[in-house]
Amino acid sequence: MDGNFNENDLSRVVEADRAHIWHHLSQHKPYETTDPRIIVEGKGMKVWDQKGKEHLDAVSGGVWTVNVGYGRERIANAVRDQLIKLNYFAGSAGSIPGSIFAEKLIDKMPGLSRVYYANSGSEANEKAFKMIRQIAHKRYGGVKHKILFRDRDYHGTTITALSATGQDERSAQYGPFTPGFVRVPHCLEYRRHEQDGAPVENYGVWAADQIEKIILAEGPETVGGLCLEPVTAGGGVITPPDGYWERIQEICTKYDILLHIDEVVCGLGRTGTWFGYQNYGIKPDMVTMAKGVASGYAAISCLVTTEAVFDMFKDDHTDPMNYFRDISTFGGCAAGPTAAIENMGIIEDEGLLENTVTQGHYMVEKLDELAEKHSCIGDVRGKGLFIGAELVEDRDTRAPVSEKMVQAVVGDCMAQGIIIGATNRSLPGKNNTLCFSPALIAKKDDIDHICAAVDAALGRVFT
Numbered sequence: 001m002d003g004n005f006n007e008n009d010l011s012r013v014v015e016a017d018r019a020h021i022w023h024h025l026s027q028h029k030p031y032e033t034t035d036p037r038i039i040v041e042g043k044g045m046k047v048w049d050q051k052g053k054e055h056l057d058a059v060s061g062g063v064w065t066v067n068v069g070y071g072r073e074r075i076a077n078a079v080r081d082q083l084i085k086l087n088y089f090a091g092s093a094g095s096i097p098g099s100i101f102a103e104k105l106i107d108k109m110p111g112l113s114r115v116y117y118a119n120s121g122s123e124a125n126e127k128a129f130k131m132i133r134q135i136a137h138k139r140y141g142g143v144k145h146k147i148l149f150r151d152r153d154y155h156g157t158t159i160t161a162l163s164a165t166g167q168d169e170r171s172a173q174y175g176p177f178t179p180g181f182v183r184v185p186h187c188l189e190y191r192r193h194e195q196d197g198a199p200v201e202n203y204g205v206w207a208a209d210q211i212e213k214i215i216l217a218e219g220p221e222t223v224g225g226l227c228l229e230p231v232t233a234g235g236g237v238i239t240p241p242d243g244y245w246e247r248i249q250e251i252c253t254k255y256d257i258l259l260h261i262d263e264v265v266c267g268l269g270r271t272g273t274w275f276g277y278q279n280y281g282i283k284p285d286m287v288t289m290a291k292g293v294a295s296g297y298a299a300i301s302c303l304v305t306t307e308a309v310f311d312m313f314k315d316d317h318t319d320p321m322n323y324f325r326d327i328s329t330f331g332g333c334a335a336g337p338t339a340a341i342e343n344m345g346i347i348e349d350e351g352l353l354e355n356t357v358t359q360g361h362y363m364v365e366k367l368d369e370l371a372e373k374h375s376c377i378g379d380v381r382g383k384g385l386f387i388g389a390e391l392v393e394d395r396d397t398r399a400p401v402s403e404k405m406v407q408a409v410v411g412d413c414m415a416q417g418i419i420i421g422a423t424n425r426s427l428p429g430k431n432n433t434l435c436f437s438p439a440l441i442a443k444k445d446d447i448d449h450i451c452a453a454v455d456a457a458l459g460r461v462f463t
Helices: 007-020 060-064 073-085 096-107 121-140 159-163 189-194 203-218 244-254 307-311 335-349 352-373 403-415 444-461
Strands: 039-043 046-049 054-057 114-118 146-150 181-184 223-228 258-262 286-289 301-305 377-382 387-394 433-436
Touching: 054 444, 073 335, 096 114, 096 301, 096 335, 114 121, 114 307, 121 159, 121 223, 121 258, 121 286, 121 301, 146 203, 181 203, 189 203, 189 377, 203 223, 203 244, 223 244, 244 258, 301 307, 335 352, 352 377, 352 387, 352 444, 387 403, 403 433, 403 444
Parallel strands: 146 181, 146 223, 223 258, 258 286
Antiparallel strands: 039 046, 046 054, 114 301, 286 301, 377 387, 387 433
């Protein structure tokens, strides 16, 4: 490390953390007798904690965010310069970095044309939900207001975003929820045996058809939007089966349903394309994004829409209610789009989309090799550097291993200095998938180290 903290300083920091910080996704009782972990510094794909221990980060900041790696002076310098010139003005006016990034972003998203800035993925998704609801009132007398979401998908932490979550442990104890959200089945082919009537052949089309059945049961005239992740993230890293997205597109067109793609995790290169949906020929009406947009160097999220959606909010300028009556305070921060411009530049200049495809294939191969050695690996799946390995007690029954054993694997890897992830407080009885999302700068040597740690951990936990 080359940070400026000394041992005494860090002791004070640890005690201040223990006394005052409420950590995310954490049970704090253990911190009464053990020290909380403080991440002090990061460089490339490595981070160091308060004890000076080095870790190789295979989850890009813990929640698939730091796409271009740590310590990027190019981004930091640009943000500093922008903050001195103009740090903030509300989104009711424009800014130079906001306009420039919007232009660059739209260039990567053919068919889409408008960018609405916010500060988090949850907030971006809320904006999309509000647009769908406002369109329902403007054009359909409020009837076409229902929003469909998928089992195992996740769209954010707010109450309305949780109303659209397919992860029951995420939403447990936070109801009652916003009405008008309807769950549809997942498309995890590995677990098709748990779905009544699921075929072996053409499962993808069948899975999409189950959504159409729910639309018909609810009444197509009541359904305004369908919100889906292109590759499900925290619900188990679920890649869509063949034929699925083509059929989804047909269904949305047939019933005049706005297709909202949540790219909060997949966006900005994670799957080897600029956006996950671009792997599947989808033509969305709305796309939301956050995490990798600026790789965590500044807070930013975006809702991107077609011009057709945008036009619905200005077709009658004489109506004082006929515009999107919404604001995101910190959507007006100039640091976000400034960091995003440089983040995108790094991805382009260093060929990180191509690297993501190459290293993603390599990582899947390495995990498949581990599956030949460890029978507890039931399925390896993913796209680009967005990969999951589902752990099972028995490959024939596909019974999930206990969450305790999954966390033991994660903990063993951490002890080895490798940070990996796992489905966490998502699915009752099925938090059994190891999750990997190393930075897009990953090389074969990094992948080898990650997989070697997993190999050793599996060998110790599953003895």
